[in-house]
Amino acid sequence: MSQEILINLTPRETRVALVEHGVLQEIHLERARRRGMVGNIYLGEVRRVLPGMQAAFIDTGLERTAFLHVSDLQRGLGERAPPIDELIREGQSLLVQVIKDPIGNKGARVTTQITVPSRYLVLTPRSAGVGVSARIEDDAERARLRTVAHALGDEGQEGAGLIFRTAAEGASEQALRADRQFLVRLWESVRRRAEQAQPGHLVHEDLPLLLRALRDLATQDVERVRVDSREGYQQLRDFCHDLLPHLTERIEHYSGERPIFDLYGVEDEIQRALARRVELKSGGHLVIDQTEAMTTIDVNTGAFVGYRNVDETIFKTNLEAAQAIARQLRLRNLGGIIIVDFIDMADPEHRRQVMRALEKALERDHAKTQIGAVSSLGLVEMTRKRSRESLEQLTCEPCPTCGGRGTVKSAETVAYEIFREILREVQQFEAQRVIVLAAPGVVEVLLDEESTSLAQLEAFIDRPIELQVESLYTPDQFDVIPV
Known part of the structure; x- marks a missing residue:
């Protein structure tokens, strides 16, 4: 399958597009002000344990406390989880990893089952065992990878497990060994930093999107990676030189006059994806x-x-x-x-x-x-x-007019609300006349379809009603002013 990765890089934003046969399939976005946290490792402190929910809230130093469910606490394979209040206590320090970013009003979700990913492998430093991606379907290849895993098992980190990612299919034993050695060194570095850190501090930060895209998206099907920044191009080349040497020659600096996301209509596809x-x-x-x-x-x-x-x-x-x-x-x-x-x-x-x-x-x-x-x-x-x-x-953010509902009151509904408000105001206040401020569409309805009703109301309250268009008003916004 022919694939291409396009990377649009600016100081404040990174956008990555995965294109298959000229059609956009995935778009990834990261902004400097709101970097994703998935994969980050924190030394947290247990703030509250909730036995009824079998969960706890963990202070990781982020704006909102993180959520830890008992199923995400480290335990032996196949073991049934005991009650959470038998496993952790308030005030305890825990090394946790973010598995879900904060979304809406919810804090991040975390786990103590730490994983450290690289190009071909994922190291599970706290649980032994070998796993192979389900997307590797060839039985002979799965058997080969398990054999390699046993050969690597005696080297480096004791008691750790390995998961072979989809990208490991066809990778040489030498490349897999180098990947594992890198992960063991990285985990040792994380562990040392955790021992010296105070609760509520970041211990390890996952790669930025620019490099993460190469690690996670650049499969054997990717023919080339094009980036529109000279600095980003050099970063990618350096990253590949150390970890993904086979990809180095596929990285290109895009210097065309057209914006890179205009290729294959990516910009238009993003707009359609928001519809x-x-x-x-x-x-x-x-x-x-x-x-x-x-x-x-x-x-x-x-x-x-x-x-x-x-x-x-x-x-x-x-x-x-x-x-x-x-x-x-x-x-x-x-x-x-x-x-x-x-x-x-x-x-x-x-x-x-x-x-x-x-x-x-x-x-x-x-x-x-x-x-x-x-x-x-x-x-x-x-x-x-x-x-x-x-x-x-x-x-996107919720519409300030409809509050995210996707609908607003019709002009006819607002007109009837105005009629009721006029009656309410003239009963409470002495006034010579009433001024109505409303959006253009509402005033148009009052002067057209509801003109007879407006005239009848004027006669009933025995006061003139003046209409004033406010172009900046939202469709359901109005003011009734007795003067």
Whole structure:
């Protein structure tokens, strides 16, 4: 699969685009003011233990205390977790790692099950054992990697485990050994800093996005990495020289006149990824709504009537939607609970094929996904691991007019509220006249569709009502001033 990584680097922001066959699949963004924390290791202090929730709040020195669940406390493989108040106590120091960034009003989620990643391997310094990425499907290769793991097990860190990442497929034993030695040295450095640190301090910070993108995204399928900064280009070359020598020659400095994200229409795709509606080539469309609790995706045929019968039209639309949904989840970095409402299909074979298409399209997703069975209401329930904020959460804020609801009161509704407010004001205050300040659309309704009602109200209160347009008012903002 032909892939390319485009990196747009400015002093305040780094943006990374993963493009497959000329189509944007993933966008990663990091701003200097709001750097992600996933992977960072802190020496924390237990502030509160909550036996009822089987959780604790940990002070890591961040703005909000971090959340630690009993399932994220270090324990032996297969052991059942005892009550959390038997494992930790208030005031205790704990070395913890962030596994989920603060999102909304929630603090970071942390674990004591520390992992230290590199290009090919993940070191688990506190738990022994060997794991191989599920995306490495070749049985012979999986067996080879496990053999290599046993050969490496006697070197360096005792009692530590290894996980072979997808990038380890085909890597030589020499490269894997060098990777493990690097991780052992890094963990020893982290451990020494933790011994000298005070609670509430950062002990180890994960790589910035510029370098993390190369570590996590640059698989064998990536043909080249283009960066539009000379300084960033040199940083990438230096990083590759030490850790990823095989990638060094694929890194290019982009010096074209067009902005790098104009290549392949990446900038336009980002704008479309922030829209609620996603058009399908067939004429159908998706409607994606992201809430705090879950994300819902509704599939519609729209104007698509291109096949011989209704069942075939619905089937083809759902098949196309399955591909589009998998791409949108990656592109928007949507996580948590996701509910998909495909168009109802009467044929069980059609349902099976659509579900298989969705599963296959999600295989390329680096985030772990789980798909449940179709519910009795015909909904597909799934989860996608969320560790960082979504594209919308990173780049947008709630609308100051609608408060994030996506709707505002109609001009007609506001007009009737104004009528009620006028009656309330003239009953409370002596006034010769009433001045109404409102948005242009509301004043237009009062002078047009509701002009008769306005005249009747004037007669009823026996006072003139003057209307004044306030162009800076929001659609549902108004003032009634008795004078």
